[in-house]
Amino acid sequence: MLCEPDHGLDPLLARKCVISQVSLRELSQVRVQTVAVQKGRLATRSFSDGWNVLLGGNLRQLPCLQRLVGIPLTTRPVRKAAQYLALIALVAVPATAKQHPVPLDPKTDSAKCAECHADKTKGKAVHSAIAMGCTSCHEIRVNRDVTRVKLLTTTPVKLCLQCHGDKDASQIKGHVHSPAVRDCIKCHDPHTSDYRNQLLKPTSGATAKENLCLSCHNKGVNVPKDGSRHAALDMGCETCHLTHKTSDKGDRESFYHLTKNAPALCTDCHDTKDANLARAHENQPFEKADCLSCHDPHQSRSPNLMQAFVHAPLGGGKSSCESCHQAPKNGKVVLTTASSKELCLTCHSDKTEQIEKAKVQHPGAAGDCTDCHSPHAGKSPGFLKPDPVTACTNCHTDQAELHKKRVLHQPAFEQGCATCHEPHGGKNQHLLRTSTPNQLCLECHAPDAEPKKLESEHLVAIFDGKVKLPENYFNKVLTLPLKYGLGHPTERHPVGDVVNPKTKMPIAMSCLTCHQPHAGNEQAMLVKDQKNNMNFCKTCHVNGLDLMDVRMGGQ
Numbered sequence: 001m002l003c004e005p006d007h008g009l010d011p012l013l014a015r016k017c018v019i020s021q022v023s024l025r026e027l028s029q030v031r032v033q034t035v036a037v038q039k040g041r042l043a044t045r046s047f048s049d050g051w052n053v054l055l056g057g058n059l060r061q062l063p064c065l066q067r068l069v070g071i072p073l074t075t076r077p078v079r080k081a082a083q084y085l086a087l088i089a090l091v092a093v094p095a096t097a098k099q100h101p102v103p104l105d106p107k108t109d110s111a112k113c114a115e116c117h118a119d120k121t122k123g124k125a126v127h128s129a130i131a132m133g134c135t136s137c138h139e140i141r142v143n144r145d146v147t148r149v150k151l152l153t154t155t156p157v158k159l160c161l162q163c164h165g166d167k168d169a170s171q172i173k174g175h176v177h178s179p180a181v182r183d184c185i186k187c188h189d190p191h192t193s194d195y196r197n198q199l200l201k202p203t204s205g206a207t208a209k210e211n212l213c214l215s216c217h218n219k220g221v222n223v224p225k226d227g228s229r230h231a232a233l234d235m236g237c238e239t240c241h242l243t244h245k246t247s248d249k250g251d252r253e254s255f256y257h258l259t260k261n262a263p264a265l266c267t268d269c270h271d272t273k274d275a276n277l278a279r280a281h282e283n284q285p286f287e288k289a290d291c292l293s294c295h296d297p298h299q300s301r302s303p304n305l306m307q308a309f310v311h312a313p314l315g316g317g318k319s320s321c322e323s324c325h326q327a328p329k330n331g332k333v334v335l336t337t338a339s340s341k342e343l344c345l346t347c348h349s350d351k352t353e354q355i356e357k358a359k360v361q362h363p364g365a366a367g368d369c370t371d372c373h374s375p376h377a378g379k380s381p382g383f384l385k386p387d388p389v390t391a392c393t394n395c396h397t398d399q400a401e402l403h404k405k406r407v408l409h410q411p412a413f414e415q416g417c418a419t420c421h422e423p424h425g426g427k428n429q430h431l432l433r434t435s436t437p438n439q440l441c442l443e444c445h446a447p448d449a450e451p452k453k454l455e456s457e458h459l460v461a462i463f464d465g466k467v468k469l470p471e472n473y474f475n476k477v478l479t480l481p482l483k484y485g486l487g488h489p490t491e492r493h494p495v496g497d498v499v500n501p502k503t504k505m506p507i508a509m510s511c512l513t514c515h516q517p518h519a520g521n522e523q524a525m526l527v528k529d530q531k532n533n534m535n536f537c538k539t540c541h542v543n544g545l546d547l548m549d550v551r552m553g554g555q
Contacts, residue, residue: 388416
C-alpha cells in the first residue's frame with residue numbers, strides 16, 4: 001500500500017511511505033503516528049487520496065477504510081525555527097499480543113495463571129473481575145506451538161465497558177473527563193493497586209510523581225513568585241472533584257466534575273463569619289457571593305488567588321472598593337450611584353452608544369451590565385458570569401440544549417459566544433463579527449490566519465484585537481489547507497459559492513452547508529447530525545463515479 005503526502009508541503013520535502021505485507025485485518029489494529037513540521041507548524045498529514053492521519057490516531061478510523069472522504073487537517077503553531085524542516089515518522093505496529101514465555105493449553109484455568117501471576121490477585125484494592133477469573137478478560141491463543149495471551153477485545157476501553165457500561169462516553173451527554181473517553185488504564189490498574197478504585201497513584205501530592213492528576217494537569221504547579229496557591233490542593237483533588245461525575249445540564253458543577261457548586265463547595269472549609277475573612281472583603285457583604293467570580297480555586301499569578309482578569313477599580317489598592325461602594329447598610333451593598341448601570345457608564349459610555357445605535361441590536365444588552373458581567377473579576381476578559389458560555393445560555397436556552405450533544409465547538413462552549421458574536425450589538429445578521437459565515441470561520445481556520453500575540457497578557461487576539469483568547473488557544477485549532485478557496489474536505493473541493501460545472505448555474509455554499517456552528521452528535525458537527533460517510537457526501541454528489549455531477553437545492 002503506497003501513500004504519498006499531498007501538495008501542502010514544499011515539493012522538496014515530499015516523501016513516500018510504504019506499508020507492505022500488512023493485511024486489511026491488521027490495518028484495523030495498527031497505531032499510526034505521522035508528524036510533519038513545516039513553516040513553524042506541527043501538521044497532521046493529509047494524503048492525496050483523502051486519507052487523514054491524526055496524531056496518535058488509529059488507522060481503522062481513517063476515512064479511506066470507512067470509504068469516507070477525508071478531511072485534511074493541521075494544527076498550529078509550533079516553533080518558527082523549524083521553518084522548512086520536515087520530520088515524517090510513520091510507525092505501524094500491528095497490535096498483536098507478545099509470545100507467552102511458557103506454552104499453555106488453550107483451556108488453561110485461572111488457577112494456573114495465578115501460579116506465576118499471584119501479584120495480580122493481591123493488594124489493598126483488587127479489581128472485582130479478578131474473582132471472575134483471568135479468562136473473563138484474557139484469552140489464550142495457540143498457533144503452531146506459539147502461545148499468545150491477549151484481551152478479549154481489540155482495545156482495553158472496550159473490555160472495561162463490558163462491565164462498566166455506565167462509563168461509556170459515547171452514551172453520556174455532557175462533559176466527560178478526557179481519559180475516561182478512551183483510556184481507562186491511563187488512571188486505573190486493571191488488576192490491583194495500593195490506592196482506592198485501583199488508581200495508579202494517589203490524587204494528592206505536589207508533583208506528577210506523587211499525584212495522578214498532575215500527570216495531565218498542572219494546577220498548583222510552577223506558581224509565580226508573587227502568586228498564590230490554594231492550600232486545599234494539598235488535601236487532594238478529590239476533595240473538590242469527582243472525576244466521573246457528568247451531567248447534561250452544561251453547568252459549572254458538571255463541566256468541572258465538582259462535588260458541589262460554589263459557593264457551597266467553598267463554605268465547606270471557609271467560614272463566612274470569620275472576622276479575618278470579613279476584613280479581607282472590606283466588611284462588604286459577601287456571604288452569598290460566587291467566590292469563583294473573583295478567586296481562582298487552584299492558583300494565581302496574583303496574591304489572594306485573584307482571578308486572571310481583575311476590574312481596574314478593584315486592582316487599584318486596599319481602598320479601591322470605595323470608588324464604587326459606600327459602607328453597607330442593613331447587610332446590603334450600597335453603591336456610589338443610584339444604579340449599577342449608571343455606575344458602569346461613568347467609565348464605559350462607549351458601550352451605551354454601541355448598544356443604542358447598533359444596526360442589529362441585542363435586547364439582552366439593554367439591561368443592567370451586571371446581568372452578564374461580574375463587577376470585580378473573572379477568568380476571561382470581560383468578566384462574564386458565571387462564565388462566558390453560561391452568561392449567554394441563561395437567556396438563549398435553545399443554545400444551552402446543544403450542550404447535550406457529543407461534539408462541542410470550542411469557541412461556542414469553551415471560550416464563549418462573544419468569540420464569534422458581538423454581544424453589545426453589531427451590523428451583521430445574528431450579531432456575527434463578520435458579514436459572511438466563511439469570513440468568520442476562516443479567521444481561525446484559514447491557512448494564513450495570524451492571531452496577534454499579546455505576550456504581556458498571555459493572550460492572543462483576533463478580529464483586529466476585539467476578541468482575546470488564551471495564548472494556547474490555537475494549539476487545538478485545525479487549519480484547513482485551502483488554496484484559492486479550494487481544498488476542503490478534499491483536494492479541489494470548494495468551500496464557498498461555486499458554479500455547477502455541468503449546468504453552469506450558481507450554487508450558494510458556505511461552511512454552514514456542511515457543518516453546524518455550535519455543536520453536533522457526530523464528528524465534524526455535520527448538519528442534521530449526519531455521520532461522516534459517503535451517504536453524507538451523496539447529499540450533493542449523487543453519482544459517486546462522477547464528482548462533477550452535483551445536485552444542490554434541486555439544481
